[in-house]
Amino acid sequence: MRFSGLRVLREGLSGNKGWQAQWRDAEPGDAYDVVIIGGGGHGLSTAYYLAREHGITNVAVLEKGYLGGGNVGRNTTIVRANYFLPGNSEFYSHSLKLWEGLEADLNYNVMHSQRGQIGLFHSDAQRDAAIRRGNAIRNQGDDAELLDVPQLKKILPYLDYEQARFPIHGGILQRRAGTARHDAVAWGYARGASDRGVDLIQNCEVTGIDIEGGRVTGVQTSRGAIRAKKVAVIVAGRSSQVAAMAGMRLPIESHVLQAFVTEGLKPVVDHVVSFGMGHFYISQSDKGGLVFGGDLDMYASYAARGNLPLVEHVMEAGMALMPMIGKAKVLRSWGGIMDMTPDGSPIIDHSGIGGLYLNCGWCYGGFKAVPGSGFSMAHLVATDRHHGPAARFRLDRFRTGRGLMDEEGTGSQHSLH
Numbered sequence: 001m002r003f004s005g006l007r008v009l010r011e012g013l014s015g016n017k018g019w020q021a022q023w024r025d026a027e028p029g030d031a032y033d034v035v036i037i038g039g040g041g042h043g044l045s046t047a048y049y050l051a052r053e054h055g056i057t058n059v060a061v062l063e064k065g066y067l068g069g070g071n072v073g074r075n076t077t078i079v080r081a082n083y084f085l086p087g088n089s090e091f092y093s094h095s096l097k098l099w100e101g102l103e104a105d106l107n108y109n110v111m112h113s114q115r116g117q118i119g120l121f122h123s124d125a126q127r128d129a130a131i132r133r134g135n136a137i138r139n140q141g142d143d144a145e146l147l148d149v150p151q152l153k154k155i156l157p158y159l160d161y162e163q164a165r166f167p168i169h170g171g172i173l174q175r176r177a178g179t180a181r182h183d184a185v186a187w188g189y190a191r192g193a194s195d196r197g198v199d200l201i202q203n204c205e206v207t208g209i210d211i212e213g214g215r216v217t218g219v220q221t222s223r224g225a226i227r228a229k230k231v232a233v234i235v236a237g238r239s240s241q242v243a244a245m246a247g248m249r250l251p252i253e254s255h256v257l258q259a260f261v262t263e264g265l266k267p268v269v270d271h272v273v274s275f276g277m278g279h280f281y282i283s284q285s286d287k288g289g290l291v292f293g294g295d296l297d298m299y300a301s302y303a304a305r306g307n308l309p310l311v312e313h314v315m316e317a318g319m320a321l322m323p324m325i326g327k328a329k330v331l332r333s334w335g336g337i338m339d340m341t342p343d344g345s346p347i348i349d350h351s352g353i354g355g356l357y358l359n360c361g362w363c364y365g366g367f368k369a370v371p372g373s374g375f376s377m378a379h380l381v382a383t384d385r386h387h388g389p390a391a392r393f394r395l396d397r398f399r400t401g402r403g404l405m406d407e408e409g410t411g412s413q414h415s416l417h
């Protein structure tokens, strides 16, 4: 079923009876060429690009809950390509280009909105770092603009420019950055993969990984054994647990990250804005809610809900930046389980066990990576070779110390520094 303006009109005039389910709810088969563990953004996009780019369609995505019920449906939806270090910078640049063609490619409205993202700086040293980052972004071929305070006052009049403790000195703007509707991204990829023959199997938890003679042969699940020539582990916050089924110990800690949304307000925040003196970022959804988030909870956990001290911490950061936010009522908050690597950068690599591949370690930033990650992971699984833009996301960097990509020199948990 293709979406089009004409189709919407026709359905509207005929009682909306012609809409079909967006994907097949498949039953598990006995054997597949590729089994993907995890029906989040990265698992679904990998399945889609395996089918679209490599013609590999005998694929199952096994999801223990429902598709899109993990972090892909829980994040603050920020999409940008303003990373500094070689490795990250070309990867996120490639991912943003895929975002820009995604709706046409999927024939699905993921509400990708390039409203611009502004990272604020609050000291001369931060300005120097922002300029350096901006130059690196431009060298990569992406956009970055330096804004001074008068320019900021025009476009972000609601910020507190009189703040004595964290004075705003300027900002760096990426106009092509923005937001997208997170669960629509999961649904769009699910639909695209299903249409090409991929089996999407919900309520199917992987409980074991079968390995014979150093090669993966299949998985054990809550719905029986499934044989597979190749298995891709793409389970975000559960990466350490699932890799342990193959006898691996990953350099990943799972932490809770919370997000918040207020009651609907008239349009006020036109961009994505990030505070430079605390971990706080905000945008406004199309429904009008202010969507914001901050730091990780301070201890490792698998609970998909957050603690109250961090709620207070995030609210304080918001109030320091834009006191008017204090008038808005918070409607909801929730948590997701983040797969944090020591250097804050991800892993897309062979596992060292034949036919078993890893995609994990997305830390705070895996939503914007969904198209690029799926594309690169599909390339790795299909060809056994690393895809150019993701070629530095190697697992062994944590063993050798060579090739670590620590964007801010504080590891993945900035709050610890």
Ligand SMILES: Cc1cc2nc3c(=O)[nH]c(=O)nc-3n(C[C@H](O)[C@H](O)[C@H](O)COP(=O)(O)OP(=O)(O)OC[C@H]3O[C@@H](n4cnc5c(N)ncnc54)[C@H](O)[C@@H]3O)c2cc1C
Pocket (backbone or CB within 6 Å): 037, 038, 039, 040, 041, 042, 043, 062, 063, 064, 065, 066, 068, 069, 070, 071, 072, 073, 074, 075, 076, 077, 078, 079, 204, 205, 206, 207, 234, 235, 236, 237, 238, 242, 257, 258, 259, 293, 334, 335, 336, 337, 338, 362, 363, 364, 365, 366, 367, 368, 369
């Ligand atoms: C509050 C919050 C805000 C965020 N904000 C942003 C942001 O603004 N921008 C950004 O770029 N990123 C953001 N992120 C990060 C981003 O959401 C994640 O990095 C990304 O979604 C993780 O990849 P995923 O979508 O594949 O994960 P998930 O959606 O979590 O997918 C993994 C899936 O694996 C399944 N699974 C686990 N174990 C098993 C098993 N044994 N068997 C079968 N299935 C299993 C899970 O049920 C889950 O559905 C945020 C995250 C959170 C929590």
